[in-house]
Amino acid sequence: MTDRIDQKLAELGLTLPTAAAPVATYVPAVEAGGLLHVSGQLPFRDGKVVTGQLGTDVDVAAGQDAAKLCALMVVAQAKAALGGDLSRVARIVKLGVFVNSAAGFGDQPEVANGASDLMVALFDDKGKHARAAVGVAALPRNAAVEVDAIIAVTN
Amino acid sequence: MTDRIDQKLAELGLTLPTAAAPVATYVPAVEAGGLLHVSGQLPFRDGKVVTGQLGTDVDVAAGQDAAKLCALMVVAQAKAALGGDLSRVARIVKLGVFVNSAAGFGDQPEVANGASDLMVALFDDKGKHARAAVGVAALPRNAAVEVDAIIAVTN
């Protein structure tokens, strides 16, 4: 499956980013009870965080792209946590999508689709996940989006 | 137990809504490792989202009602995901309650009780859950409340 994911990434013109080191004293992912909990990931492009607020200085298309970058980093972190073997991914169970939002901005679902669509594109049926998308007042480093994940894994 | 839940709903003068289709490219619920993760649900009344912000144009009583409507939709989604059989619900494990809040509004617990009370009314001891209630800057479709859930299920 790793080969398949690599192939799909290539077809989409994407490459996994280097798994980012945590900003602080925690770890990128923890596996317990068959579930891999992946820490909240920020959107990195060329090593810099994509910043800004939806509803003011970031539009929905740019927000979707930021969400996609977060999801790519989630996959990169999962791959690193699983020893490079994404074939252990049994199911993307849940994405938490936190969108840096002005009061009254209500298109979090469209923004979050940037992350959701990537998961389905990469993992097909195994990529179909539950999701919560909410608008938050602020994010680390003024990031536009943050995404965390729960992934079911096989032994 | 489905019969019991249906009976309790009737006693409360409630009916489960039609399980709403996701606003986007994800699924309403995913089961893995004995836990059903239910996507964030919005409050629907007569097919329309209950909108507004606590601390400005929505009061606590209306917020509680919105939270209850979210919880009803969580139950509807769980029922659909479990093939109509709520007897597989072993425990409502966790509710995440996101309240559309003005800065300084601090009654999220009271608002969230609208969801929590319903779970206990429907599932008794199995309905007693852990919870996180927070105030968010914005929600999809300007909803007043969003609720997601983790539910332990039997095979």
Add this chain to the structure above:
Amino acid sequence: MTDRIDQKLAELGLTLPTAAAPVATYVPAVEAGGLLHVSGQLPFRDGKVVTGQLGTDVDVAAGQDAAKLCALMVVAQAKAALGGDLSRVARIVKLGVFVNSAAGFGDQPEVANGASDLMVALFDDKGKHARAAVGVAALPRNAAVEVDAIIAVTN
């Protein structure tokens, strides 16, 4: 391990607070499938909630301290839920850190470290967790920080 945790707390000059009663109709923690889900905890000092907003009237150091107080309460709730026996803690799996934030405040990771550092100080490698830290518009009782947790436990 309880003795070890008690000893570490003493070395750090800390004592576990009395496990706070929920503000509302839910329970402090639920165990299912080997995972203990702990409800969102507020920062209590001398029985009062530490209040305020990061980016306006609370600085990062005070925010870190609030996060640490939340984490202490998480440990107190886990201990109570586990019948007083913290030796059943196999791993701190995930912390959700919600920071009461002004728009544009981006130091949630530094604030959240107050909670994360405590977990590692108390539980060593078992304390190394995944984490999501976000900035929210408002919190219950105008708390500065709220922390929830998922903890893997042994039987």
